[in-house]
Each structure stands twice: as structure tokens, then as C-alpha cells.
Amino acid sequence: MKTIVIDGLGLIGGSIALVIRKQWPDHQIFGVDVNHNSLVSAQSSGIIDGGFPRLQDIAAAADVIILATPVRIILDHMDQLADMRLKPGVIVTDVGSTKQQIMVKAKRLTGKGINFIGGHPMAGSHKTTISAARANLFQSAYYFLITDTLSDQNAVKDLQSLLSGLHVKWQLVSAARHDRIVAQISHLPHIIASGLVNMSQDEFSQSPLSLRLAAGGFRSITRIASSDPEMWTDILLSNSDTIVDKIDKFSDRLGQIRQAIVSSDHEAIHDYFHQAKITRDSINAQAAAHDPNFYDLFINIPDRVGAIAQVTHILAEAKINLVNIHILEIREEVDGVLQLSFSNQQDLTRAKDELRQHGLSVVRGE
Ligand SMILES: NC(=O)C1=CN([C@@H]2O[C@H](COP(=O)(O)OP(=O)(O)OC[C@H]3O[C@@H](n4cnc5c(N)ncnc54)[C@H](O)[C@@H]3O)[C@@H](O)[C@H]2O)C=CC1
Numbered sequence: 001m002k003t004i005v006i007d008g009l010g011l012i013g014g015s016i017a018l019v020i021r022k023q024w025p026d027h028q029i030f031g032v033d034v035n036h037n038s039l040v041s042a043q044s045s046g047i048i049d050g051g052f053p054r055l056q057d058i059a060a061a062a063d064v065i066i067l068a069t070p071v072r073i074i075l076d077h078m079d080q081l082a083d084m085r086l087k088p089g090v091i092v093t094d095v096g097s098t099k100q101q102i103m104v105k106a107k108r109l110t111g112k113g114i115n116f117i118g119g120h121p122m123a124g125s126h127k128t129t130i131s132a133a134r135a136n137l138f139q140s141a142y143y144f145l146i147t148d149t150l151s152d153q154n155a156v157k158d159l160q161s162l163l164s165g166l167h168v169k170w171q172l173v174s175a176a177r178h179d180r181i182v183a184q185i186s187h188l189p190h191i192i193a194s195g196l197v198n199m200s201q202d203e204f205s206q207s208p209l210s211l212r213l214a215a216g217g218f219r220s221i222t223r224i225a226s227s228d229p230e231m232w233t234d235i236l237l238s239n240s241d242t243i244v245d246k247i248d249k250f251s252d253r254l255g256q257i258r259q260a261i262v263s264s265d266h267e268a269i270h271d272y273f274h275q276a277k278i279t280r281d282s283i284n285a286q287a288a289a290h291d292p293n294f295y296d297l298f299i300n301i302p303d304r305v306g307a308i309a310q311v312t313h314i315l316a317e318a319k320i321n322l323v324n325i326h327i328l329e330i331r332e333e334v335d336g337v338l339q340l341s342f343s344n345q346q347d348l349t350r351a352k353d354e355l356r357q358h359g360l361s362v363v364r365g366e
């Protein structure tokens with residue numbers, strides 16, 4: 001039995017708590033949060049054994065402390081932990097979206113013999129608070145572990161074992177490289193999405209209907225603009241140099257496509273979209289070919305109207321919960337392949353049996 005303390009019982013902390021509770025029912029889990037309602041709701045639904053308003057109230061009892069507040073608070077709480085007497089051998093980890101400032105601060109903790117393991121799950125949502133938490137949030141996602149302080153391999157193994165129910169793909173990387181990667185694929189996109197929404201709001205301030213007319217493209221590229229402003233302020237301010245560099249490079253690219261339009265450069269404009277299409281298409285193809293999820297089933301799907309609906313209907317009738325569905329290829333007059341993701345082996349096996357009984361053929365997923 002271990003005592004786990006989760007500091008910040010929101011979307012990420014709450015989802016991790018759900019997974020640990022399910023996989024390790026004997027562990028004690030305590031939550032820390034300034035939001036009293038989150039603690040009450042987590043305790044009444046049995047996700048935690050007790051709640052505290054401040055980390056100092058419970059940190060000394062912990063075998064593992066998971067810091068899951070916004071980044072600025074994580075940094076603050078690392079200072080608090082460095083000033084406290086913690087259990088010998090305690091593991092402290094965090095889930096913050098930026099890593100360099102956190103790993104600088106980690107030196108104070110490791111200097112005191114505390115095992116600090118920087119972490120960052122590359123999964124989440126624009127939604128916040130424990131009400132949005134779910135146990136399969138991280139299923140098949142990448143989870144960065146930061147190599148700067150990974151000296152004690154046993155501590156790393158213990159943490160990976162504790163979190164094995166997340167079903168993530170561990171990715172070891174330095175803090176500097178981490179922050180460069182996420183500036184490009186996460187931070188810049190969030191800035192662009194919010195800028196686009198703000199610009200559209202200003203443009204249409206006199207005609208609110210126009211914004212509601214937005215089609216799927218606008219909605220999908222701006223979904224993340226609904227994310228939490230506090231969290232994103234902290235992220236931008238804790239990775240500022242790299243993000244400023246990315247903004248400058250993106251501005252250059254906007255300048256290039258602007259110039260191509262001004263000079264009616266058909267080839268340059270076509271190239272802009274063509275290059276992006278090739279890369280974007282390949283993301284899905286690569287993920288499916290080289291990176292199968294944990295409980296994936298690949299089935300042949302005939303090219304006829306209603307074929308996919310038939311599959312989802314069979315699974316719904318059998319009360320099998322589908323986590324994700326992905327069309328890998330359906331070309332005219334050629335059978336396609338459907339990638340079906342489940343949250344556990346039992347659902348996968350049952351799905352395979354049900355679909356076979358209905359005459360569908362399994363390509364992969366034994
Ligand atoms: N939302 C996402 O998709 C992802 C977020 N992250 C990182 O995870 C961390 C948590 O994010 P979310 O769970 O999304 O946010 P959230 O807003 O759902 O949860 C944060 C929780 O921290 C609590 N909190 C705030 N100040 C506190 C304090 N002084 N003491 C104790 N609790 C406090 C809040 O009341 C809230 O319950 C952030 O550092 C974020 O950068 C990492 C991966 C994905």
C-alpha cells in the first residue's frame with residue numbers, strides 16, 4: 001500500500017487519480033486543491049480518500065506526489081516541497097506543459113535527495129476541472145519523461161508501474177528539446193486558434209450571426225481556443241523565448257503566402273497547400289502503420305453505404321464501448337480498413353467475435 005498525493009485535482013490530476021484508483025485499489029489517494037467542491041466531489045465518488053486545501057497539509061505522508069496544477073503553481077509548490085521534510089525515497093513528479101523552468105527548480109529538490117521526475121502527458125482537452133476527468137484520457141498517448149534528472153532508474157520504474165494503467169507510450173527527452181517540440185505542435189497552434197477567434201469576433205462585432213455561420217473547418221481549427229486562460233498564460237510565460245521565435249517564423253510564412261497571393265503566383269499557392277496536405281495526410285497513416293494503439297482491431301470494411309454504421313451498430317448492440325474509430329482507407333470500389341480502438345483486451349476480444357459472427361473479416365488485432 002502506498003500513499004499518493006495529487007496536487008491539483010482538475011482534468012489531468014483527476015484523470016490520473018481515476019486510473020490509479022482503478023488499478024491499485026489498496027493505495028491511499030489524497031487530493032489537494034484550492035477548489036473545495038472538487039475535493040468534495042472526488043471524495044464522495046470514491047476517487048480520493050481525503051482532500052486538503054494546501055499541499056503542506058499532507059505532503060509529508062506521501063510516497064508519491066503528483067503536481068498537477070497550472071505551471072506557475074507547480075513551480076511555487078516545488079519551492080514549498082524543498083523546504084519541507086518529506087518521506088525518504090519519495091518520488092515527486094509533475095504534469096506541467098512546459099519543462100525547462102520546472103527542471104531548473106528540480107535541482108533544489110534533487111539536491112535534497114528527492115527523486116524528481118519531470119513529466120508531461122501529451123493528451124488532454126480544452127475542458128478543465130475534475131468534472132471532465134476520465135480514466136481513458138491518456139489511452140495510447142505519448143507521455144514525456146524528462147531526462148535531465150532521471151538518475152534513479154528504480155524510481156522511474158516505480159513511477160511507470162504506478163501509471164501503467166494510463167496505457168501511454170513513454171517518450172524520454174531533455175527539457176530543452178521538449179519545450180522546442182511543444183512550442184511548435186501545441187503552444188503556437190493555441191495562439192493561432194485564439195487569435196483567429198478574437199479577430200473573427202472583432203470583424204463580426206456588428207453581426208453576431210456571421211460567427212455562428214462558421215463551418216466545420218473553423219470549428220475544428222479553433223476548438224482549443226476554449227482552453228483555460230490561466231493555464232495557457234502560464235504556459236506562454238514559461239516557454240517565452242521559444243514561442244516568440246515560433247511566432248516570428250509563422251509570421252514569415254504568412255508573409256510568403258501573402259506575397260504569393262498579391263503576385264498571383266499560382267504555383268507558390270498550390271505548393272503551400274500541397275506540401276501541407278502531404279504532411280497532414282501522413283500523420284494519420286504513420287500513426288496507424290507504426291504506432292498501433294494498445295487495444296486496436298483492424299477490420300476490412302466493404303465499400304458500400306452504411307458499412308461503418310453497421311459496425312458501430314453491432315458493437316452498440318453488444319454493449320461494447322468503442323474509444324475511437326478511424327477510417328484508414330476507403331477508395332471507390334476497393335475495400336477499406338477500419339481501425340477500432342478499445343480501452344481493454346476484453347472489449348477487443350468480444351468485438352472481434354461479434355464482428356466475425358456478422359461476416360466481417362479481421363485484418364489485425366489478435
Ligand atoms: N489540459 C490539458 O489538456 C493538459 C494540461 N497539462 C498540464 O496539467 C496541469 C493541470 O491542467 P488541467 O488539469 O488541465 O487544469 P485544471 O484547471 O482542470 O486543473 C488544475 C487544478 O489545480 C487547482 N489549483 C489551482 N491552484 C491551486 C493551488 N494553489 N493549490 C492547489 N490546487 C490548485 C485548480 O483548482 C484545478 O482543480 C497544467 O500544468 C497543464 O499545463 C498537461 C497536459 C494536458
Ligand SMILES: O=C(O)C(=O)Cc1ccc(O)cc1
Pocket residue numbers: 096097121122123124125126186224
Ligand atoms: O485539447 C487538445 O487538443 C490539447 O492540445 C490538449 C493539451 C493541452 C496542453 C498540453 O500540454 C497537452 C495537450
